[in-house]
Amino acid sequence: VPAKRNLYREIVTRLEAVGIPADHITIVLRESALENWGVRGGQAACDVSLGFDVNV
Template sequence: MPSTRISTRQGWIAGRPRAVIEAVQRALLTGLLIPEHDRCIFLQEFDDDALITPPTKGPQYTVIEITLFSGRSLDAKRRLYQAISDELALFDVPAADIKVVLIEVDPENWGLSGKPASEIDLGFKIDV
C-alpha cells in the first residue's frame, strides 16, 4: 500500500513519464512484494529554477519518497533500493543520482475506506 512520489528535474524524461512510473512500480513489486494492483505513484518534474541539488549530481538527479507501512525487513529494503537503481538505469540514470527516502507509518496511522489500515485485511504481508 505504499504511496510514492518521484521528484526530478524537467527535461530528461522527454515524453516517457508513464515508463518511469512503471519502472518504479516494478521496483516496488520486486522489493516490497506488494500485489500488482497496489499502485499509488506520483511524478513531479521541476524547472531548474524550482530546485537545487547537490553540485556533484547530474541533470537526472531523482528523489523517490515512499510512504509505507512499517515492518519491512532490511533485506526487503535492500531489494527495493537495488531494484530502483536497476530500473532507472534503463533510463541512463546513474545510481549515484538516485536518492530513496522511506517514510514508515504504523498501519493504525493510515486510513483506508474510513478505517485504520490495522483493522483491514490488506491481502498481503507487510513483514517481508
C-alpha cells in the same frame, strides 16, 4: 531489511536503464504506522485483514 535492500537495488536498476547514473540516486523511505492509514471506508489499516502481511 532484505526486502528494503532488494527494493533499493531494483529502483536503481530501473532508473539506470533510463539513463540516470546510480550515484545520482538517493532513496528515502518514509514509513507510517498502519494506525495512521485510513482504508476501506474509513477503517484504520491496522484493523483490516488484507489476507497477507505487509512488512517491508
